[in-house]
Amino acid sequence: MKQFNEYFTTIYYYLHPEQQNASISHQSIRILQHVQKEQRVTIGDIAISINISHNTASEHVKKLERNGWVVKDRSVHDQRVVYIRLTEEGLRVVKINTELDVEKLSKVWATLTENQQREIERAFKLLSEVASNVHDY
Numbered sequence: 001m002k003q004f005n006e007y008f009t010t011i012y013y014y015l016h017p018e019q020q021n022a023s024i025s026h027q028s029i030r031i032l033q034h035v036q037k038e039q040r041v042t043i044g045d046i047a048i049s050i051n052i053s054h055n056t057a058s059e060h061v062k063k064l065e066r067n068g069w070v071v072k073d074r075s076v077h078d079q080r081v082v083y084i085r086l087t088e089e090g091l092r093v094v095k096i097n098t099e100l101d102v103e104k105l106s107k108v109w110a111t112l113t114e115n116q117q118r119e120i121e122r123a124f125k126l127l128s129e130v131a132s133n134v135h136d137y
Helices: 002-015 026-037 043-050 054-066 088-098 102-110 114-132
Strands: 070-074 082-086
Touching: 002 102, 026 043, 026 054, 026 082, 026 088, 043 054, 043 082, 054 070, 082 088
Parallel strands: none
Antiparallel strands: 070 082
Protein backbone atom coordinates (compact mmCIF):
# COMPACT_ATOMS: atom_id res chain seq x y z
CA MET A 1 0.00 0.00 0.00
CA LYS A 2 2.81 2.42 0.91
CA GLN A 3 4.51 1.78 -2.42
CA PHE A 4 1.30 2.44 -4.35
CA ASN A 5 0.89 5.82 -2.61
CA GLU A 6 4.48 6.70 -3.48
CA TYR A 7 3.84 5.82 -7.15
CA PHE A 8 0.64 7.85 -7.17
CA THR A 9 2.24 10.96 -5.65
CA THR A 10 5.20 10.67 -8.04
CA ILE A 11 2.85 10.52 -11.03
CA TYR A 12 0.94 13.58 -9.81
CA TYR A 13 4.15 15.47 -8.98
CA TYR A 14 5.52 15.11 -12.49
CA LEU A 15 2.30 15.29 -14.47
CA HIS A 16 0.18 17.88 -12.64
CA PRO A 17 -0.78 21.04 -14.51
CA GLU A 18 0.77 24.36 -13.60
CA GLN A 19 -1.51 25.98 -11.03
CA GLN A 20 -3.38 28.90 -12.55
CA ASN A 21 -5.53 29.75 -9.56
CA ALA A 22 -3.40 29.69 -6.43
CA SER A 23 -6.10 31.47 -4.39
CA ILE A 24 -8.37 28.42 -4.13
CA SER A 25 -8.22 26.47 -0.86
CA HIS A 26 -7.83 22.73 -0.56
CA GLN A 27 -11.30 22.51 1.04
CA SER A 28 -12.84 24.43 -1.85
CA ILE A 29 -11.26 22.01 -4.31
CA ARG A 30 -12.58 19.06 -2.32
CA ILE A 31 -16.09 20.56 -2.36
CA LEU A 32 -15.95 21.21 -6.10
CA GLN A 33 -14.69 17.68 -6.67
CA HIS A 34 -17.48 16.23 -4.51
CA VAL A 35 -20.08 18.16 -6.50
CA GLN A 36 -18.46 16.97 -9.75
CA LYS A 37 -18.38 13.29 -8.79
CA GLU A 38 -21.72 12.89 -6.97
CA GLN A 39 -25.27 13.42 -8.16
CA ARG A 40 -27.73 15.76 -6.43
CA VAL A 41 -25.41 17.20 -3.79
CA THR A 42 -26.76 19.29 -0.91
CA ILE A 43 -24.88 21.39 1.62
CA GLY A 44 -25.54 18.65 4.17
CA ASP A 45 -23.93 16.10 1.85
CA ILE A 46 -20.87 18.32 1.50
CA ALA A 47 -20.62 18.78 5.27
CA ILE A 48 -20.67 15.02 5.81
CA SER A 49 -18.31 14.31 2.93
CA ILE A 50 -15.48 16.53 4.16
CA ASN A 51 -16.32 16.35 7.87
CA ILE A 52 -17.22 19.98 8.56
CA SER A 53 -20.26 21.60 10.15
CA HIS A 54 -23.31 22.45 8.06
CA ASN A 55 -22.70 26.18 8.69
CA THR A 56 -19.08 25.93 7.54
CA ALA A 57 -20.13 24.02 4.41
CA SER A 58 -22.76 26.67 3.73
CA GLU A 59 -20.16 29.45 3.99
CA HIS A 60 -17.81 27.60 1.63
CA VAL A 61 -20.61 27.10 -0.88
CA LYS A 62 -21.53 30.81 -0.70
CA LYS A 63 -17.90 31.69 -1.52
CA LEU A 64 -17.86 29.21 -4.41
CA GLU A 65 -21.14 30.69 -5.64
CA ARG A 66 -19.73 34.26 -5.47
CA ASN A 67 -16.77 33.07 -7.55
CA GLY A 68 -19.19 31.73 -10.15
CA TRP A 69 -18.08 28.12 -9.67
CA VAL A 70 -21.36 26.65 -8.37
CA VAL A 71 -25.05 27.45 -8.50
CA LYS A 72 -27.91 26.38 -6.24
CA ASP A 73 -31.07 24.80 -7.63
CA ARG A 74 -34.22 24.12 -5.60
CA SER A 75 -35.72 20.66 -5.91
CA VAL A 76 -38.89 20.63 -7.98
CA HIS A 77 -40.30 17.96 -5.66
CA ASP A 78 -39.42 19.62 -2.34
CA GLN A 79 -38.69 23.35 -2.30
CA ARG A 80 -36.85 22.98 1.03
CA VAL A 81 -34.11 20.95 -0.67
CA VAL A 82 -31.36 22.87 -2.47
CA TYR A 83 -28.91 21.10 -4.78
CA ILE A 84 -25.48 22.40 -5.66
CA ARG A 85 -24.07 21.99 -9.16
CA LEU A 86 -20.95 23.15 -10.97
CA THR A 87 -21.00 25.92 -13.54
CA GLU A 88 -18.84 25.62 -16.66
CA GLU A 89 -16.23 27.77 -14.91
CA GLY A 90 -16.47 25.56 -11.80
CA LEU A 91 -15.88 22.49 -13.93
CA ARG A 92 -12.83 24.17 -15.47
CA VAL A 93 -11.47 25.06 -12.02
CA VAL A 94 -11.93 21.55 -10.62
CA LYS A 95 -10.30 20.00 -13.69
CA ILE A 96 -7.28 22.31 -13.48
CA ASN A 97 -6.84 21.52 -9.80
CA THR A 98 -7.42 17.75 -9.83
CA GLU A 99 -6.52 16.27 -13.22
CA LEU A 100 -3.19 15.55 -14.83
CA ASP A 101 -1.79 17.86 -17.50
CA VAL A 102 -2.96 16.45 -20.84
CA GLU A 103 0.18 17.49 -22.73
CA LYS A 104 2.54 16.00 -20.13
CA LEU A 105 0.47 12.83 -19.94
CA SER A 106 0.41 12.53 -23.75
CA LYS A 107 4.20 12.73 -23.90
CA VAL A 108 4.54 9.97 -21.29
CA TRP A 109 1.80 7.88 -22.93
CA ALA A 110 3.61 8.06 -26.28
CA THR A 111 6.67 6.37 -24.76
CA LEU A 112 4.63 3.29 -23.79
CA THR A 113 3.79 0.34 -25.99
CA GLU A 114 0.13 -0.28 -26.87
CA ASN A 115 0.15 -3.26 -24.53
CA GLN A 116 1.51 -1.14 -21.66
CA GLN A 117 -1.11 1.53 -22.36
CA ARG A 118 -3.93 -1.02 -22.25
CA GLU A 119 -2.54 -2.58 -19.07
CA ILE A 120 -2.33 0.78 -17.30
CA GLU A 121 -5.77 1.81 -18.53
CA ARG A 122 -7.32 -1.47 -17.33
CA ALA A 123 -5.67 -1.12 -13.90
CA PHE A 124 -6.80 2.49 -13.46
CA LYS A 125 -10.33 1.66 -14.68
CA LEU A 126 -10.60 -1.18 -12.17
CA LEU A 127 -9.23 0.93 -9.32
CA SER A 128 -11.59 3.79 -10.25
CA GLU A 129 -14.63 1.49 -10.33
CA VAL A 130 -13.81 -0.15 -7.01
CA ALA A 131 -13.03 3.20 -5.37
CA SER A 132 -16.32 4.73 -6.53
CA ASN A 133 -18.23 1.85 -4.94
CA VAL A 134 -16.55 2.22 -1.54
CA HIS A 135 -18.11 4.95 0.59
CA ASP A 136 -16.67 4.15 4.03
CA TYR A 137 -12.90 4.46 3.63
